[in-house]
Every structure is written in structure tokens, then in C-alpha cells.
Amino acid sequence: MRSVSLRAMIRGFAAGLDWAGIGRVVQRGARRRVGRAAGVVVAIALGLTPPGFAEVPPDGAAETLGPDAEAPGPDAETSAEASRDPGATTEKGEVVRPLPPHAPDWGPLTFLGDEIPPGESRSLRFESLDHFTAGLVTMRGVAPGPTLCVTAGVHGDELNGIAIARRLIDETDPAALAGTLIVVPIVNAYGFRNGSRYLPDRRDLNRYFPGNPRGSAAARIAYQFFEQVVRRCDSLVDLHTGSLNRANLPQIRTDLSVIDNLRLAWGFSIEHVIHNIGQPGTLRRAATDAGVATVLYEAGEPGRIDQEQIERGVAAIGATLGSLGMTQSGAVTPVVQRLYGRTQWVRSDASGIYVPFVELGDTVDVGQRVAEVTDPFSSEHVEIRTPVAGLVIGMALGQVVIPGFALLHIGIEAAPAPVLRSADGPPPPPGDDATPRKQSEADRLRAELADERPE
Numbered sequence: 001m002r003s004v005s006l007r008a009m010i011r012g013f014a015a016g017l018d019w020a021g022i023g024r025v026v027q028r029g030a031r032r033r034v035g036r037a038a039g040v041v042v043a044i045a046l047g048l049t050p051p052g053f054a055e056v057p058p059d060g061a062a063e064t065l066g067p068d069a070e071a072p073g074p075d076a077e078t079s080a081e082a083s084r085d086p087g088a089t090t091e092k093g094e095v096v097r098p099l100p101p102h103a104p105d106w107g108p109l110t111f112l113g114d115e116i117p118p119g120e121s122r123s124l125r126f127e128s129l130d131h132f133t134a135g136l137v138t139m140r141g142v143a144p145g146p147t148l149c150v151t152a153g154v155h156g157d158e159l160n161g162i163a164i165a166r167r168l169i170d171e172t173d174p175a176a177l178a179g180t181l182i183v184v185p186i187v188n189a190y191g192f193r194n195g196s197r198y199l200p201d202r203r204d205l206n207r208y209f210p211g212n213p214r215g216s217a218a219a220r221i222a223y224q225f226f227e228q229v230v231r232r233c234d235s236l237v238d239l240h241t242g243s244l245n246r247a248n249l250p251q252i253r254t255d256l257s258v259i260d261n262l263r264l265a266w267g268f269s270i271e272h273v274i275h276n277i278g279q280p281g282t283l284r285r286a287a288t289d290a291g292v293a294t295v296l297y298e299a300g301e302p303g304r305i306d307q308e309q310i311e312r313g314v315a316a317i318g319a320t321l322g323s324l325g326m327t328q329s330g331a332v333t334p335v336v337q338r339l340y341g342r343t344q345w346v347r348s349d350a351s352g353i354y355v356p357f358v359e360l361g362d363t364v365d366v367g368q369r370v371a372e373v374t375d376p377f378s379s380e381h382v383e384i385r386t387p388v389a390g391l392v393i394g395m396a397l398g399q400v401v402i403p404g405f406a407l408l409h410i411g412i413e414a415a416p417a418p419v420l421r422s423a424d425g426p427p428p429p430p431g432d433d434a435t436p437r438k439q440s441e442a443d444r445l446r447a448e449l450a451d452e453r454p455e
């Protein structure tokens with residue numbers, strides 16, 4: 001199988017960049033993300049070797065101030081200079097940069113009705129409807145930097161992400177942090193208490209972003225969360241697992257046509273990177289459309305704690321903090337990232353008991369026998385063969401299936417079309433909840449079956 005690394009794709013971008021689009025982006029110089037994007041583009045164009053953004057000193061503090069920060073004062077320049085310090089190298093060859101010195105301009109953060117001084121963290125509560133609240137922890141670093149948000153439990157039964165978020169809270173010291181870290185371990189507390197993916201009305205919260213203040217309960221919760229929390233983030237990592245008896249290989253999914261997403265994916269030390277713009281209504285699609293760099297991390301299956309995948313997720317977010325210049329260490333475990341420009345589900349054409357013959361992470365060839373579906377009454381076997389070659393990035397666990405059921409998710413290595421999405425594109429449509437929504441169980445099942453990339 002042809003192997004396409006993220007690094008190779010970056011070169012592809014450089015060869016076919018939409019320079020007019022970039023020019024428009026650069027002209028919008030007031031936006032904080034432009035400095036970074038332009039820096040990356042320039043680095044690529046010059047043929048530098050930026051991979052592992054840890055090697056690239058963080059942007060000046062003046063460019064990376066979060067949306068809550070005051071305007072940079074006279075000391076901002078000093079901080080910017082300090083943050084360009086290439087840093088010392090340890091015996092292992094890891095680059096360790098000093099944090100910028102405490103900047104007087106970097107004051108307390110006012111967020112959700114509380115004030116958080118530099119170097120401290122607070123447990124806060126996000127409140128939406130009468131009984132809908134979600135706990136979150138906000139850490140205000142001691143030096144200027146971006147705001148990274150980490151969300152988990154948008155689906156209440158996806159436990160790996162919740163455990164990763166908890167670990168992040170326990171292991172991050174705000175006194176050693178630049179910028180602001182906002183961690184929401186359980187967005188959908190209703191679902192979590194009930195061991196359910198859904199809200200109490202069986203709606204999937206991750207289909208209602210950016211929400212609607214006058215819509216359904218799901219749309220209102222999505223709206224409040226998006227306005228109060230998500231819009232405060234410069235970057236967002238949303239943590240998920242497979243859905244409903246399906247498991248996923250650890251992977252990130254993001255719209256790589258947005259250069260800030262590309263940068264975030266680059267710093268996130270996970271091997272498998274899937275280019276996918278995301279379904280309308282998902283948190284990551286809405287956040288990307290709102291100018292928040294977003295990646296989604298998928299690992300494992302719902303309802304289970306998988307310690308190995310949790311460790312991987314914690315390490316990857318640690319690497320992300322380093323790549324964003326929010327922690328001192330640039331010690332990112334080198335990971336050769338593989339890019340999947342396309343994915344395809346292998347579906348069942350029969351009803352019965354499904355038994356897979358492959359595992360997550362297996363490579364499959366065209367026509368390979370990957371599963372069997374057996375009619376429990378006639379004992380007739382139907383072989384399932386994959387129509388495409390690639391890597392098994394997700395799969396249904398053994399169970400009873402019906403025709404059309406999505407069995408195996410195959411990642412196809414390729415680079416997406418090298419076109420950068422312009423930041424001047426048309427604004428996203430307003431959150432529309434006028435659509436659906438008397439969803440019966442049958443409708444819901446049909447939607448699940450049609451759902452190519454549940455997340």
C-alpha cells in the first residue's frame with residue numbers, strides 16, 4: 001500500500017496552494033490565527049523542516065493571546081522575544097524551552113462568572129437548561145498563550161475520553177502553563193449518568209452544534225455550550241470512541257483543508273490522521289466553521305475503559321500542549337503520521353450472526369475475506385469481502401446484523417485535494433432546528449445505519 005505521510009501531504013499543499021485564498025487570509029491580519037497560518041505556509045514554501053511543531057518556537061505572545069486576554073502592553077514584546085528562545089537540548093536530544101517570563105499584562109481570566117488568577121485552576125459549572133449542568137476545569141497559565149479546550153463525553157457513554165480529560169486535569173500544573181487550558185470531562189452529563197450516548201429525549205447532542213437558543217432541548221444545550229465555552233477556545237480537541245458496539249483504532253479526524261487544523265493535527269502525536277470535514281451539526285464541524293482549530297480523537301469503544309488507549313490520548317494531548325507552546329517541554333514522541341484522505345465502510349448484504357476475521361489495525365487487500373454472516377436458522381454462511389484495500393480503522397464487534405449494517409471502516413491512504421479553504425468563505429448557515437424531529441426508534445436505527453462516520 002502506498003504510504004502517504006502528513007509531511008508529504010504538506011509538501012503537496014505547498015505545491016498546489018490556493019495562494020489567492022491565502023492572500024485573503026493574510027489580509028485579515030487582525031485575526032490571531034493568521035500569524036500562525038502564515039508562519040506555517042512560509043515555512044513550507046521555504047522548504048524548511050517544520051514537522052513536529054515542537055521544533056518551531058511558538059509565535060510571539062502578541063499573536064497567540066487568547067480571546068480573553070487584554071491587549072498586549074509594553075512587556076508583550078519582551079515576552080515574545082523570550083518565547084522565541086530556541087531553548088536548551090537535553091541529553092536525549094529533546095528541546096526544552098523556557099516559558100516566557102511572567103507578563104504583567106497577562107492577568108486573571110474572567111470566565112463563567114468567576115475570576116481565575118494566573119497560575120491557578122478552578123472547577124466551574126456550565127449551566128444551560130434548568131437541570132443541565134456540566135463541570136469543567138479551567139487553568140490559567142502564568143504566561144501569555146493560546147486557549148486550548150478539551151471536551152469529552154459529548155456522548156455520555158464514551159468513557160475513554162472522559163478518563164483522558166480527568167488525567168489531563170490531574171497532571172497539568174497551571175503554574176507551569178502558558179495560555180489557558182479548559183477541560184470539560186463530561187459535556188453530556190445526562191447521558192453519562194444513564195450510561196447513554198444520547199440526551200434524555202434520545203437526541204444526539206453531537207448533531208445540533210452550533211445550536212439554536214429557541215430550538216429543541218438539544219439545540220439549546222448545544223447553543224449555550226457553544227457560545228459560553230467553545231467560542232472562547234483558539235483550539236479544540238474533542239474526545240470520542242466508536243459508537244454502539246463499534247470500536248475505533250486510535251485516530252484523529254479533522255478537516256485538513258483548514259491550515260490551523262492541519263497544524264493542530266501535526267502536533268497531536270497520533271499515527272493515523274483522517275481527513276474528513278465532519279457531518280453538519282457535529283461539534284468539530286461547527287467549531288471549525290467558527291474559526292476554532294479542531295481535531296477529534298477517536299479511540300476504543302463505548303462503555304469501556306481501555307487503559308492503553310487512554311495513555312496514548314494523554315500523551316498526545318501533552319504533545320499538543322508542547323506544540324502550541326503552552327508547556328515547557330518540546331519532548332514530543334516522534335510519530336510518523338499516516339494520512340487517510342478517504343474512508344469507506346464495508347457493509348453486510350445479509351442478516352444473521354456476524355463474525356469478523358480481522359482486527360483493528362489490520363491491513364486488508366481488495367477482495368479479502370474479512371467477515372462472515374451466518375443465518376442462525378438455515379446455517380447458511382455469507383462471506384463478506386472488502387471492495388477496497390486499506391487499514392481497518394474501525395469495526396463493528398461481533399453481533400447480530402441486518403443488510404446494510406456497517407461492519408468495517410477502511411482507511412484509504414491518500415492525500416486530499418490540495419486546496420485550502422478560505423477564511424472569507426460564506427458564513428455557515430444559522431443553527432437550524434426546524435428540521436427533524438420526531439424521531440422514532442426506527443428512524444434512529446436507520447440514521448445509525450446510514451451514519452458513515454459516527455462520532
Ligand SMILES: [Zn+2]
Nearest residue numbers: 155240241455
Ligand atoms: Zn462520540
